Amino acid sequence: MKKILIWTVFLLFILDIIIIGSLLVxxxxxxxxxxxxxxxxxxxxxxxxxxxxxxxxxxxxESGFSPDAVSSAGAIGLMQLMPSTFEEMSxxxxxxxxxxxxxxxxxxxxxxxxxxxxxxxxxxxxxFAILAYNAGPNRVEQWIYPxxxxxxxxxxxxxxxxxxxxxxxxxxxAHKYSNLYDMEDI
Numbered sequence: 001m002k003k004i005l006i007w008t009v010f011l012l013f014i015l016d017i018i019i020i021g022s023l024l025v026x027x028x029x030x031x032x033x034x035x036x037x038x039x040x041x042x043x044x045x046x047x048x049x050x051x052x053x054x055x056x057x058x059x060x061x062e063s064g065f066s067p068d069a070v071s072s073a074g075a076i077g078l079m080q081l082m083p084s085t086f087e088e089m090s091x092x093x094x095x096x097x098x099x100x101x102x103x104x105x106x107x108x109x110x111x112x113x114x115x116x117x118x119x120x121x122x123x124x125x126x127x128f129a130i131l132a133y134n135a136g137p138n139r140v141e142q143w144i145y146p147x148x149x150x151x152x153x154x155x156x157x158x159x160x161x162x163x164x165x166x167x168x169x170x171x172x173x174a175h176k177y178s179n180l181y182d183m184e185d186i
Contacts, residue, residue, distance in 0.1 A: 033173070033176050033177055036059065037065070037109055040106060041055045041109065041113070045113060048113050048116075048117035049117060050113050050117050051174070051184040051186050052177070052183045052184065053174040053178040053181075053185055053186060055116070056173070056174075056177045056183075057169075057170045057173035057177055058079060058116065058133070058170060061170050061173055062078070063078050063080055067103060067105045077104075077108035078108045079109060079115075081112055083102060085111070086107075087099055089111035089112075090111060092114065093111070095107075116133060119133060119137060125153065126186040127155075127167060127186075130166070130171065131155070131163055133170075134163045134166040135160055143155055143158065143159065171186065
């Protein structure tokens, strides 16, 4: 009887370790894919018809949710907008925001999500919109020709390694957000 009790306690101890370990892993996964700026993301994704999973993935990959982020290329803020893109999206909204407001989380998220929406309208595919967000729409247009498209219309060759990796990172993060939080996927 004593042996059974010892084995039962031991098995319960192992079971506790497994449960606690899985909870810690789950918590770490959610922490790695946060829902920062959710009010802004929800508002502008609804307004501009952009999947929330893509907006969160862009925030994560571009700035790591840091409103003060500045890239070596000159992209600024949460959504890493170039000043010219910020001004263009501001004018498109009729806001005519001052370029110094580019660090504003509200405006940076609004114009970044609007820009994703505009790129989707231009290309009709989220993967092309993601590529254009990184490399610029004119470059992506140059890459779209029949010999460079596979049977589902995806690009066979993306000349810029950074842009290839960017597409992989954003797509992976968008899929993760979609699965973790039951969001629309791209």
